[in-house]
Amino acid sequence: MFNTLNIEYDSPAVDKSALSLIASVLVAGFLLAVTITIVLSDKGHNTGLAPLITQNIELSGVTNPVTAVLLNFRAYDTLLEIAVLLVVVLAILPTRDHHAPFFKRIVVSKKNLVLSALQRWIAPAVVVFAGYLLWAGAHQPGGAFQAGALLAGASVLMFQSDTYQVNYTSLMARVLLVLSLVVFITIGTALIYFEGSLLTYPLAFSGLLILLIETCATVSITLALASLYSSFIVSENTSVTDNKHRTIK
């Protein structure tokens, strides 16, 4: 959608509007800095919610306060954030190729030795590390967003050789993209029935449910970020793939 926008720069080297833009940004930055300084000098500082979180952390099912806030205390926010991610994917999703398979491997005649070696060595390690981050999120910094970002990075590396192609509009891709939202909503509303209120985890299962939600979120986030990358390089790749289709035939 946005990637069809032509943003080539053909104005003179010293652009008056650019200068005024820089000047206004500087002024705005200065005002911002002054505001922050004045606000911070105010004595009315509050301890915030940190003590309350440490009090309740044992009831949350995880020991990392960030994960506890994101997936238990304020899980509703995270649920809506995942919906935001879906909005972004929808905005950039290509409309063609509904029925092409989700995943396609193309045999490339010309292989880049360095690149393929890099892929073989780094990509599996990244996948393992992402799995670790996901698991570690329960008690130390980590979690779904970090793991998903790592996996998306690995898939960007794999896309470099044009060997693998993912069709983001296939049914499989669409299912995976909404997986986290579906699981989140299902668990959240099922808990209304079992526990009486939305997203109220029973203490015995809270760790497990959080891990389940985070795992699904990792899958969706990975695919969403990978689709962002793919949609921005699509204009260069379409000609390449066309050539390849011809060589396969």
Next chain:
Amino acid sequence: MNELSSSLLLPAIVFLPLLAAIIAFLIGRNQLQGRINICFSLAQFLLVVLTTLLFLHEQTYQSERYVIGGWGAPLGIDLIVDGFSILMIALTGLLTLLITLYSASYFSDKYSASEKSLRFWPLWWLLISGLNALFMSADAFNIYVCLEIIGLSAAALVALQGSRAALEAALRYLLVGLLGSLFYLFAIAILYRSHGTLDLMQIAETANHSFPDKVAMILITIGLLLKIALFPLHFWLPPAHANAPTPVSAILSALVVKASLYILIKFWFDVLGATITLGASQMLGALGGAGIIYGSWCAFRATQLKVLIAYSTVAQLGYIFLLFPLSEYSMGVSSFTGSASQAAVYFIVAHACAKAAMFLAAGNLILAQGNGEIAQLKGIAVREPLNVLVFAVAGISLIGLPPSAGFIAKWLLLTTAIESGQWWWVIVVIIGGLLGAMYLFKVLSLAFSTDPAVVESPTSKSTPQVSNVMTTVALILALITLALGFNAEFILNISNTVSEVSGI
């Protein structure tokens, strides 16, 4: 199970559109697509009606809090509705139902827009879900997340049109929306630092005239004014609203700008009411007044039909901002009650219905005509009499002529202005009404002028027929606008459940 109350239904109002978005995304383009979405909009409407009735039955100022996750206010997030928010939710439900019906035709295989339906429906439902979530949120950061959903999906919906102008407008809309959100987020960070909570009611309890609160209020006001598009920050609105697909234009003008306005009113009167000064509210009123004059003048000069309607939105938003200076004289209470707020609420509802009707009718006229030039509408009343009627009725409400919702809204505004002794706003309102009549009658006089050469031209046969559903939906909205003119107390009772309504 304990007894059913309105607060128990609140999560369902957010999750039902989310579910609809997921299903629309999964089924993709399909023969049943339109019907499934209509079913969802019906279910959503019934749910909203049930919630509204339950809320009215409870006879309270605010519903009970829905405590998500069982944590409670400072730690978790709560949902809550009061009269104003339940009115906004009901309005969203009604417009969702009608515009979904319209869109099911607009994006059906009959018209060229059908290939965009894959993207339209999920984004549409996500937008509705964000709006509903916003109106019931009791948490400052949760409101930020809702604003993100609304802003991003609205920008994506504008870009759906695919033309170069639409993409540029969408990108500008996106960037302005993000800037506005960032201002808001910065303010929330300041509020959290000084109050140690994100719950709106708890912030309100400890809010005072201190410096950080004032800075936060200024930042929130600037950020939300950007999103509301009050003059002179309106620059992004006309291209975005004019270039979007017709149902999107309707919802953007009717509800999306009102969502930011809702938050501003909430902060201004409920949360940070202690920081408000006389000068600030007079300035907002002055900007609103300037918006009325400038927006009406630009609408009069517009050559494209949808641009005219978009500028009319800029003008109409100006009227709502007169609320801020007019509620000044009853400032001691510092809450969203009193005749000025009633006028504003009525204006929001009246404008939402009238503007949605007008955009839908304009979309139909453009579809019948082939392009959006006002000059080409000559004699269109002969071919599309019903759509011109809808346009005229919606126009009557926007100008503020009786019997229409717009008349009641303006009447309330004028009486409040006179009662409070701020006679200068009366002049602005009257000039705005005259300018409104100018730009709307310009279109209508063209539509009714008969020119045999144009009517019998062969090009009219090649353009697609406007489906009956699309005309009917626009007509229903126009009739609602008229009906609201006769039934003013109905709306005012919803928004103001406890105190007695007076002044009509």
